[in-house]
Amino acid sequence: xxxxxxxxxxxxxxxxxxxxxxxxxxxxxxxxxxxxxxxxxxxxxxxxxxxxxxxxxxxxxxxxxxxxxxxxxxxxxxxxxxxxxxxxxxxxxxxxxxxxxxxxxxxxxxxxxxxxxxxxxxxxxxxxxxxxxxxxxxxxxxxxxxxxxxxxxxxxxxxxxxxxxxxxxxxxxxxxxxxxxxxxxxxxxxxxxxxxxxxxxxxxxxxxxxxxxxx
Amino acid sequence: xxxxxxxxxxxxxxxxxxxxxxxxxxxxxxxxxxxxxxxxxxxxxxxxxxxxxxxxxxxxxxxxxxxxxxxxxxxxxxxxxxxxxxxxxxxxxxxxxxxxxxxxxxxxxxxxxxxxxxxxxxxxxxxxxxxxxxxxxxxxxxxxxxxxxxxxxxxxxxxxxxxxxxxxxxxxxxxxxxxxxxxxxxxxxxxxxxxxxxxxxxxxxxxxxxxxxxx
Numbered sequence: 001x002x003x004x005x006x007x008x009x010x011x012x013x014x015x016x017x018x019x020x021x022x023x024x025x026x027x028x029x030x031x032x033x034x035x036x037x038x039x040x041x042x043x044x045x046x047x048x049x050x051x052x053x054x055x056x057x058x059x060x061x062x063x064x065x066x067x068x069x070x071x072x073x074x075x076x077x078x079x080x081x082x083x084x085x086x087x088x089x090x091x092x093x094x095x096x097x098x099x100x101x102x103x104x105x106x107x108x109x110x111x112x113x114x115x116x117x118x119x120x121x122x123x124x125x126x127x128x129x130x131x132x133x134x135x136x137x138x139x140x141x142x143x144x145x146x147x148x149x150x151x152x153x154x155x156x157x158x159x160x161x162x163x164x165x166x167x168x169x170x171x172x173x174x175x176x177x178x179x180x181x182x183x184x185x186x187x188x189x190x191x192x193x194x195x196x197x198x199x200x201x202x203x204x205x206x207x208x209x210x211x212x213x214x215x
Numbered sequence: 216x217x218x219x220x221x222x223x224x225x226x227x228x229x230x231x232x233x234x235x236x237x238x239x240x241x242x243x244x245x246x247x248x249x250x251x252x253x254x255x256x257x258x259x260x261x262x263x264x265x266x267x268x269x270x271x272x273x274x275x276x277x278x279x280x281x282x283x284x285x286x287x288x289x290x291x292x293x294x295x296x297x298x299x300x301x302x303x304x305x306x307x308x309x310x311x312x313x314x315x316x317x318x319x320x321x322x323x324x325x326x327x328x329x330x331x332x333x334x335x336x337x338x339x340x341x342x343x344x345x346x347x348x349x350x351x352x353x354x355x356x357x358x359x360x361x362x363x364x365x366x367x368x369x370x371x372x373x374x375x376x377x378x379x380x381x382x383x384x385x386x387x388x389x390x391x392x393x394x395x396x397x398x399x400x401x402x403x404x405x406x407x408x409x410x411x412x413x414x415x416x417x418x419x420x421x422x423x424x425x426x427x428x429x430x
Contacts, residue, residue: 012386012410012426013400014229171227175412175426177405185228190392195227197390200417207415207424211227211390 002140003167006150006157007066008184009034009206010171015178016154023082026095028181037174037206038063047101059203066170071143073102074135074160075151077110080125086112093117094125105142107135109156132159154182162191164215168198173207217355218382221365221372222281223399224249224421225386230393231369238297241310243396252389252421253278262316274418281385286358288317289350289375290366292325295340301327308332309340320357322350324371347374369397377406379430383413388422 010016011034018028027034038044042054043063054060077084081092091114094100103122114127128135139148150157150166160166171184194214201208225231226249233243242249253259257269258278269275292299296307306329309315318337329342341357343350354363365372365381375381386399409429416423 013398013402013405173424175410177400177402177408177410179402179405183228185392187228187392187394190228190394193392195390195392197417197420197422200415200422202412202415205412207412207422209388209422 002071002143002145003147004136004140004150004160004165005070005147005168005170006152006160006166007170008152008154008157008172009037010173010184011176011178012173013177013179014183014185015181016152016184018178018181021078021082026082028178030178031176031181033176034174034178037172037203043067048096049099049101057204058201058208059206062170062172062201062203062208066149069147070104070149071146072104072139072148073106073151074132074139074148074156075106075108076153076156077108078155079152080106080108080110087114091117093119099123105139106151107139107142109135132156132163132165136160136165154184154186157184158186161193161213162187164191164193166213169211169213171209171211172203173209175205217286217358217360218362219351219355219365219375219380220285220362220383220385221375221381222385223367223369223372223387224253225388225399226391226393227388228392228394229398229400230396231367231399233393233396236293236297241297243393245393246396248391249389249393252387252418258282263311264314264316272419273416273423274421277385277387277416277418277423281364284362285319285364286361287319287354287363288321288366289347289354289363289371290321290323291368291371292323293370294367295321295323295325302329306332308334314338320354321366322354322357324350347371347378347380351375351380369399369401372399373401376408376428377402379406379408381428384426384428386424386426387418388424390420 018031021028040055041060045051045054099121100123106125107128117125196212198210233246236243255270256275260266260269314336315338321340322343332340411427413425
């Protein structure tokens, strides 16, 4: 069965991004070290075309496993582009250059329609304007039996959680306090979900928590 | 060296208590299951005089270790008593009956002076009206070389964190979403602390994260 999953790194106080995200600070102010645990791993470096070597061990294992059975990605507009408006004449092609690390279909939730953007090496960005259910249906079809992952950000994850559509979440907790920004779990009235802890693993400077979500 | 430590259980969204704490809901609304991981353990049941048996294993080991070298406890008024006002004629004797589980000196931060309250079996409550530094100095003296722990609540922990006085924190994360209440880490402008992850352990339905705090 194809599952909807999510990998997300949070500060110890629960933020996935700092305040004032911008071209200069794609992750928001103060959040530049949020993903330090992942950057030196062999899997991350290979996926991003930086090198074929890197650190191995638990953090690398977790990243490799995270990408192993993924057939499509869903993300919010903010994760794809810094611009809120219509796409314009020379539309933004994503944060990842001409060879994005996804190598499968990526569905971007946006209010502005746009033709699919075919990148090299297997990544195609599809722009979905009719909501999260439609994006999930399209992503599951594209995944062809594999799982679908939510790339982020927090708002998109929250929408899928609240709608009872997310099956599994991996939360990577790092030893930072951000204080402000986008919280992963920001539900003044939490949705009626049951979280089933699947595992807790110790990384080098990160704690890996996995939950199954029962609806 | 005597350290200032803290054991605290939080929901996955970071709350140590729900909203509207009261006599009826000492932990606030919706938070009754926050400590479910600890209640069935042998250590908890023994400390609270319920029984001498109970669950063993990682959660029990962690609780036993948590209490092993503690010589004094500091807590906020709210953790000791539901009343905010002066103590009155028949003053509150704590939530724990006549045989509290501490069995050492407990320093209660309050705005209202009161004579020490000597309970059976080694627990004496001291009421400290001159602030967190004074409470810590008194607690370290009483601990006589052992460590001091902060019982809670969130506000007291935050004060000691912000003042750079907390040396180590154990955060026990349980699979609940509370949405509202008292957040453990609620610093819009975080204090300049360095958190050093010491360990991550998997309990039965809880993740145990320990950090050393460098000032």
